[in-house]
Amino acid sequence: MSDDPEVLLDVKDLTVRFGVKRGGLFGEPKYLYAVDDISFQIKRGKTLAIVGESGSGKTTAALAVARLVEAYKGTVDLDGTDFLTLEDEDLRQARAKMQFIFQDPYSSLNPRVRAEKIVREPLDNLESGAKEDRQQIVDKLFEAVGLHPEQQRLFPHQFSGGQRQRIGIARALATQPDLIICDEPVSALDVAVQAQILNLLRKLQTDFGLTFLFISHDLGVVQHMCDTIVVMYMGKVVEYADRLSLFNNPLHPYTVALLSAVPSVDKKRRAEMKRILIPGDPPDPLDLPKGCRFANRCPVAIERCKTEQPILNEVALGHQVACHLVDERAVSPLS
Amino acid sequence: MTAPLLKVENLRIELTTRDGVAPVIDDLSFELGAGESISFVGESGCGKSMTALGIMGLLPEKVGRVASGSINFAGEELSTATEKRMREIRGNDISMIFQEPMTSLNPVYTVGEQIAEVLRAHQNLSKAAAWASAIELLDAVRIPNAQRRVSDYPFQMSGGQRQRVMIAIALACKPKILIADEPTTALDVTIQAQIFDLLNDMKRQTGAAIIMITHDMGAVAEMAERMIVMYAGRNAEQGPVEQIIERPRHPYSKGLIACVPHIMATLTEERRELTEVAGIVPSLREFGKNRCLFASRCNMVTQKCLDKRPPEVAFEGQQMSACWHAEAV
Ligand SMILES: Nc1ncnc2c1ncn2[C@@H]1O[C@H](COP(=O)(O)OP(=O)(O)OP(=O)(O)O)[C@@H](O)[C@H]1O
Ligand SMILES: Nc1ncnc2c1ncn2[C@@H]1O[C@H](COP(=O)(O)OP(=O)(O)O)[C@@H](O)[C@H]1O
Ligand code: SF4
Ligand code: SF4
Ligand SMILES: [Mg+2]
Numbered sequence: 001m002s003d004d005p006e007v008l009l010d011v012k013d014l015t016v017r018f019g020v021k022r023g024g025l026f027g028e029p030k031y032l033y034a035v036d037d038i039s040f041q042i043k044r045g046k047t048l049a050i051v052g053e054s055g056s057g058k059t060t061a062a063l064a065v066a067r068l069v070e071a072y073k074g075t076v077d078l079d080g081t082d083f084l085t086l087e088d089e090d091l092r093q094a095r096a097k098m099q100f101i102f103q104d105p106y107s108s109l110n111p112r113v114r115a116e117k118i119v120r121e122p123l124d125n126l127e128s129g130a131k132e133d134r135q136q137i138v139d140k141l142f143e144a145v146g147l148h149p150e151q152q153r154l155f156p157h158q159f160s161g162g163q164r165q166r167i168g169i170a171r172a173l174a175t176q177p178d179l180i181i182c183d184e185p186v187s188a189l190d191v192a193v194q195a196q197i198l199n200l201l202r203k204l205q206t207d208f209g210l211t212f213l214f215i216s217h218d219l220g221v222v223q224h225m226c227d228t229i230v231v232m233y234m235g236k237v238v239e240y241a242d243r244l245s246l247f248n249n250p251l252h253p254y255t256v257a258l259l260s261a262v263p264s265v266d267k268k269r270r271a272e273m274k275r276i277l278i279p280g281d282p283p284d285p286l287d288l289p290k291g292c293r294f295a296n297r298c299p300v301a302i303e304r305c306k307t308e309q310p311i312l313n314e315v316a317l318g319h320q321v322a323c324h325l326v327d328e329r330a331v332s333p334l335s
Numbered sequence: 336m337t338a339p340l341l342k343v344e345n346l347r348i349e350l351t352t353r354d355g356v357a358p359v360i361d362d363l364s365f366e367l368g369a370g371e372s373i374s375f376v377g378e379s380g381c382g383k384s385m386t387a388l389g390i391m392g393l394l395p396e397k398v399g400r401v402a403s404g405s406i407n408f409a410g411e412e413l414s415t416a417t418e419k420r421m422r423e424i425r426g427n428d429i430s431m432i433f434q435e436p437m438t439s440l441n442p443v444y445t446v447g448e449q450i451a452e453v454l455r456a457h458q459n460l461s462k463a464a465a466w467a468s469a470i471e472l473l474d475a476v477r478i479p480n481a482q483r484r485v486s487d488y489p490f491q492m493s494g495g496q497r498q499r500v501m502i503a504i505a506l507a508c509k510p511k512i513l514i515a516d517e518p519t520t521a522l523d524v525t526i527q528a529q530i531f532d533l534l535n536d537m538k539r540q541t542g543a544a545i546i547m548i549t550h551d552m553g554a555v556a557e558m559a560e561r562m563i564v565m566y567a568g569r570n571a572e573q574g575p576v577e578q579i580i581e582r583p584r585h586p587y588s589k590g591l592i593a594c595v596p597h598i599m600a601t602l603t604e605e606r607r608e609l610t611e612v613a614g615i616v617p618s619l620r621e622f623g624k625n626r627c628l629f630a631s632r633c634n635m636v637t638q639k640c641l642d643k644r645p646p647e648v649a650f651e652g653q654q655m656s657a658c659w660h661a662e663a664v
């Protein structure tokens with residue numbers, strides 16, 4: 001348990017593995033470590049983002065935090081209670097404190113249920129308060145997310161993508177959670193609608209004191225939304241830093257390459273930014289290399305990288321990096 | 336001035352749907368010079384893909400048709416060309432990379448067979464020569480171990496690799512124009528950077544002109560010299576990329592640039608609220624009406640905008656905006 005009362009969510013050594021059968025009928029069961037021993041903390045009212053390429057384990061980590069997939073190892077401390085060991089009624093109550101917003105506003109809402117019921121359902125499930133009170137909460141939520149009262153009676157298909165995402169947000173807010181996990185909440189939306197939803201999320205954060213775990217592969221969005229960033233690569237945290245440190249002084253070669261790959265409208269950035277292309281593809285998650293998982297694509301890899309896995313090391317205040325070539329001088333090996 | 340490679344004039348493409356006939360492309364004109372790169376930007380549903388399909392002669396059968404206007408490629412009119420002639424054009428002069436790489440590759444043939452087939456159909460190569468060329472092309476699009484990977488099936492490749500195979504196929508006939516419809520939307524940015532790098536290299540080497548469709552202004556800034564901002568089937572603004580980013584003359588382009596949280600050269604503590612463009616793109620039913628179709632989302636709207644479609648106003652440096660109040664933007 002975290003000693004810091006400011007910390008709402010404290011994730012330690014979280015590991016998730018999936019059993020994958022391989023090699024014929026009698027083949028040894030193999031395990032895919034989608035999330036491999038990761039730790040991070042989120043302070044109350046703040047936003048932590050997880051970034052990384054497709055398949056790096058972002059969604060799996062978030063699902064494990066919410067107990068929507070089973071963790072193989074590790075602890076998830078939510079506001080002083082060990083969330084992963086709770087049972088029955090305690091779990092139900094704690095669940096209400098942690099809600100999920102999904103990527104796809106098209107498939108995450110039940111098409112046969114009216115909007116008002118979708119939003120009210122989490123309250124009904126908790127059986128909290130009288131029915132009229134619940135309806136009042138729903139009215140307030142519709143207003144808070146910018147939907148009209150008369151839209152309560154409509155079905156999901158009668159809403160646009162952005163409006164559907166608003167319904168998902170209202171539903172997530174219903175139980176007055178402390179923590180909201182947003183998994184790619186705007187990637188399915190057009191840019192103009194993205195802006196509407198991002199502004200809404202930030203406003204709700206201030207109004208309700210929400211804490212966000214925010215997953216996105218769009219670094220522009222991440223930069224705008226978060227206070228702290230976790231960069232994942234093949235199930236591992238490779239860099240963990242506050243927003244300004246990460247964007248202005250990225251240290252891990254993967255992070256540097258990732259940031260350099262983002263196309264920008266800013267002329268100055270385009271002129272200054274040296275693009276680091278990382279050739280090839282990430283390794284097979286079922287057949288990970290012994291050393292650094294980034295070694296086969298890393299432009300500065302040395303012999304040691306092939307044999308020894310780098311561990312996450314605090315190289316500057318609040319800035320952790322897992323790379324053999326980054327030390328307390330906090331200089332990127334690519335600079 | 337030499338004649339442009341592609342000249343589209345007053346193009347109108349109509350779609351017949353349950354709700355009737357609507358102009359999905361409504362009076363669109365633009366030019367593309369040899370070796371030039373141009374970008375189409377706009378939210379989904381604005382007609383970017385339809386423009387591309389129109390040029391390729393691949394409009395949805397029985398649904399879409401060029402109703403009026405002209406698509407002139409190197410002096411030849413394409414909008415009235417026969418299907419046989421269009422097939423030749425597609426094989427030799429203009430090729431396209433589609434939005435979804437998985438659906439445009441055939442799952443039951445190896446990537447090598449698919450590339451070789453294109454080569455044989457258009458270049459009269461022997462089987463062995465086509466196969467050798469296929470390996471060369473895979474190598475050119477930087478598939479590691481091309482010799483071996485040429486016998487892979489599409490499902491054995493990652494999304495980025497499949498997209499590179501698509502580029503290899505599109506380049507197989509050494510086209511004069513390459514149309515790329517959101518070629519990287521489904522891919523990670525590191526892979527996107529590889530693909531962009533590859534496209535720029537190919538452009539330099541073969542001198543192909545590129546039409547890139549995207550909704551990402553950053554990608555436009557990186558990949559194109561000129562851009563066309565499309566809204567509801569119409570040209571909203573056209574001009575040099577840098578110039579429009581610095582000084583947009585249409586409220587929609589301005590909104591598209593300002594609503595995105597861009598990464599700037601140096602990040603500061605300050606984070607302002609994103610500029611919002613309220614509402615969404617109108618449905619096809621609204622297309623073609625004699626008014627500004629952006630009016631319902633525009634904060635500069637006046638009565639005039641609702642009464643009549645705005646004409647295109649020319650600005651210095653080849654910039655053009657279809658807005659009644661372009662001067663004031
Ligand atoms: N239920 C499952 N069974 C087996 N493997 C899984 C399962 N879910 C995820 N994986 C694997 O775990 C790894 C991490 O997947 P995850 O969905 O967490 O990635 P992600 O970072 O969210 O990617 P994306 O950006 O594509 O959403 C991948 O290799 C994936 O194939
Ligand atoms: N086969 C089709 N039949 C009917 N309408 C279509 C068809 N394809 C596209 N449309 C409509 O045409 C409009 C423009 O589509 P499209 O060119 O795909 O837009 P973009 O590429 O800019 O997202 C949209 O309203 C879309 O719904
Ligand atoms: S440990 Fe070695 S291979 Fe891994 S990122 Fe650092 S330098 Fe590159
Ligand atoms: S014509 Fe009017 S409504 Fe249309 S973009 Fe210009 S100001 Fe806005
Ligand atoms: Mg995911």
Ligand SMILES: [Mg+2]
Nearest residue numbers: 383384434516
């Ligand atoms: Mg499209």
